[in-house]
Amino acid sequence: MYWHKTPLYIQWLYPQLTWHKSRKEKTIYVTFDDGPIPEVTPQVLSVLETYNAKATFFCVGDNVRKYPNLYREILERGHNTGNHTYDHLNGWENSSQKYLDSIEKCKDFVPEATFFRPAYGKIKRNVIRSIKNSYEIIMWDVLAGDFDTKLKKEACLKKSIQATEKGSIIIFHDSIKAQKNMLYTLPRYLEHFKNKGFNFKAL
Numbered sequence: 001m002y003w004h005k006t007p008l009y010i011q012w013l014y015p016q017l018t019w020h021k022s023r024k025e026k027t028i029y030v031t032f033d034d035g036p037i038p039e040v041t042p043q044v045l046s047v048l049e050t051y052n053a054k055a056t057f058f059c060v061g062d063n064v065r066k067y068p069n070l071y072r073e074i075l076e077r078g079h080n081t082g083n084h085t086y087d088h089l090n091g092w093e094n095s096s097q098k099y100l101d102s103i104e105k106c107k108d109f110v111p112e113a114t115f116f117r118p119a120y121g122k123i124k125r126n127v128i129r130s131i132k133n134s135y136e137i138i139m140w141d142v143l144a145g146d147f148d149t150k151l152k153k154e155a156c157l158k159k160s161i162q163a164t165e166k167g168s169i170i171i172f173h174d175s176i177k178a179q180k181n182m183l184y185t186l187p188r189y190l191e192h193f194k195n196k197g198f199n200f201k202a203l
């Protein structure tokens with residue numbers, strides 16, 4: 001189970017993490033996790049270009065190792081990138097040392113990253129303490145749910161729009177599993193908020 005809108009009490013439990021940006025600006029921070037992959041990421045880049053939107057890609061180190069040109073293209077197009085561990089570890093099911101090693105290994109492939117996002121949003125408090133001087137840890141206040149194969153694409157769009165406000169950080173996935181919902185939702189989501197006077201910036 002998951003929330004399209006991150007409850008405030010979760011945000012209050014972890015005030016040291018970034019859940020959203022200023023609620024005063026008509027800016028939305030679109031983020032993509034788990035790429036880059038050749039099947040999906042180029043399509044995302046082209047949709048973003050259409051809407052003059054900049055975004056942040058939380059990359060899996062192993063994917064960057066496999067597709068370095070795609071990684072470079074993300075940066076060349078003016079987007080930002082973040083560390084999402086080397087092998088997409090679950091932060092609650094692995095030892096802190098193994099987890100920190102995976103972050104460090106990812107850094108070899110995503111050296112520019114000053115942002116970190118834990119896979120599945122799961123991170124131990126001692127890991128937060130270990131990395132918080134090296135990375136800003138970026139969570140989200142809007143979860144598109146694009147990875148949910150039981151969620152209809154129209155519902156994915158509707159719930160994403162409903163949960164978004166000024167300064168929201170929304171999470172999509174440039175992954176095979178999420179592509180059907182994501183590639184339907186993304187352009188319509190951008191169109192909706194562009195028409196309301198919002199802009200889309202990288203973190």
Ligand SMILES: [Zn+2]
Pocket residue numbers: 033034084088118119120
């Ligand atoms: Zn992930």
